Amino acid sequence: GLITRGSYLIYEVALGLTQANLGQSIAINLGSEAIVGSSFSHWLEVLEKDKATNVIVLVDQTGGGYEDVAAAAYIAQEIHKPVISYIAGRYTPETQLICNPSARLYTHLPEAMSNMTKMSTAQEKVAVFKQGRIPVAERPSQIPILVQKALDH
Template sequence: MRLTPNTKVLICGIAEPLAIDHVPLMRDYGTQVLAGVSPGEGGRSINEIPVFDLVEEAIATVGPIDVVIVFSPAYAAVDAALEAIAAGIRQVVMVSAGVPPLDMVRLVRRAEATDTLVLGPNCPGIIVPGQVLLGMHPAECYQPGSIGIVSRCSTLAYEVALQLTRAGFGQSIAACIGADRVVGSSLLQWLQMLDEDDRTEAIVLLGEVSGDGELRAARYIAETIDKPVIAYIAGHFAPVNRSIGHANQIVASRTELGKRGKTDVATKVAALKAAKVRVADRPSKIPELLQRALNTKAKAPSAK
């Protein structure tokens, strides 16, 4: 994935309130939003962006599109993404929340068959600081640099990016994959992309208490990645007898705990540490650990 100021963007669900609020911010950042699609709204303009009823109509008018960002309602989000894939768009950002898991299964299967990268759903998208904003990241938290961020949680990514920015560490890219039960792309996939990205010197991985994605990521890091990786897993101090967290991830984690073995925070932290990843016990410690990792890399370039 190579995102630049020349990346051409289409918005599905451009008439939705969230899109009406955030698309102008994307354009102000320099993102080239060429058109929008909202069924029944074709022929008008929203925030000076032409609106079409169908993706293929938009492409026929404005030309090739590199990325589609989906703001459509939950029940229509996957159909919007599938329409974009059918039109030849191979990068999809799903901002929409509440997308049914079985719908996402259908989308993931289609994405795999067409070599399409899907981010989300229920995520703020991607930002390449200083170049392009694809979604809802607060641009003021970021500055250009060489640290790649991949996160399951949106607001945690903002917080960590701001901590890094204040410490003088700019970011090459920040991507939030979402924390729904079925998502379009995994931590492992994004680690691979960041490892191959020549603009990224080090990686910050931000996980959550549920699922086993962080365990898979730890194995991949141990086997493959040579760049420094710093991690933080949210949920250390979650109350045991209370349902809280991003999309009820705490409850989901306890279900998995009984079904598939331990996937709690301590297990994930242990797995990451075993992979030689520096793990922060709170977000504010990430810049300090990052500096140590970069110092170590500078002294021994061939060391992990």
């Protein structure tokens, strides 16, 4: 199963999995906007119960809130299937925050920053997943390799 928060990443990750002869039982794009109608935790629960899902791939991006922290805690407590993660924007310069892939907000705009809530960084997200022993892909092309390793165990 595939859960993403990146608008176009779902296509790239699904294509990579398909080309590696790894299917997707379901693919969910939560969107990259601040207000969403669903959550990682909800879909993690759905995929945990889904008999056609053997591995869960969770794709997030820099910025946003701390939902992924909650998801990592939920995975540790409730998810028994292997989970692979990828954080897009990991190597984006720290002077930029990515609110969504089509819009960049530079941190030197104090008036804009004063209206924003605390944004989580890619390093924070990666640290949370690694602390939860959730493998983190360095790039999208590494996801099928990590999924295959999870299936082989």
